[in-house]
């Protein structure tokens with residue numbers, strides 16, 4: 001599942017290739033891809049025709065495109081969604097769900113989604129800078145300038161949960177998924193089960209710094225291609241998996257201390273840790 005750096009890579013590609021262009025026609029090939037557009041696929045097609053794309057923005061893992069009509073095109077990649085720029089003559093793949101043609105006749109924007117957990121919708125722009133209402137509850141992410149370090153540290157330490165569960169909670173901080181949570185915890189030398197109320201303020205600040213570092217590095221590498229489905233708008237994979245320190249490295253030596261990385265079950269998924277650098281918190285902490 002794409003996380004924040006991967007979605008930011010897609011945003012940058014869309015901004016470069018789509019912003020400033022006018023949509024000539026939209027076509028919905030699978031209604032499930034626009035199920036969050038509650039007035040139906042025909043309305044989705046109608047409201048997009050003739051709209052110019054003013055910009056491409058992101059909040060957490062959602063992309064939103066302010067349109068000249070005053071509405072916003074909102075997109076979420078889900079587990080397997082891809083937003084691809086392809087020439088009009090390119091063959092439609094079996095998982096093509098939505099196609100946008102532009103009035104300049106140039107490359108089309110195609111939403112391809114094998115598992116159809118992602119989707120597109122057009123919403124009224126209601127919030128600050130035209131943010132649609134459905135994204136208003138999503139907290140700032142580690143890469144957004146409005147995320148305040150002191151406020152994050154306070155909010156994190158107030159949670160009554162463990163530190164990894166808190167990182168995955170999109171109302172505390174958005175855009176952090178399993179991969180980058182594990183990577184940041186390793187960098188900050190924290191165990192995933194550490195109760196948040198036992199974190200010192202410096203540890204909370206260190207954890208945020210680690211999140212920012214790992215996401216910035218991942219962004220520079222074009223994201224992590226943990227499966228073949230994540231690609232940028234030109235269909236290219238990122239290569240940050242080489243930069244991962246713990247995720248997917250069970251049994252291999254920790255690059256800091258040499259102890260074998262361990263994979264533990266966590267919330268129906270996995271947590272990868274170095275048992276030496278990230279010792280389980282003492283019982284007194286629970």
Ligand SMILES: [Zn+2]
Pocket residue numbers: 254255256257258259274275276277278
């Ligand atoms: Zn280690």
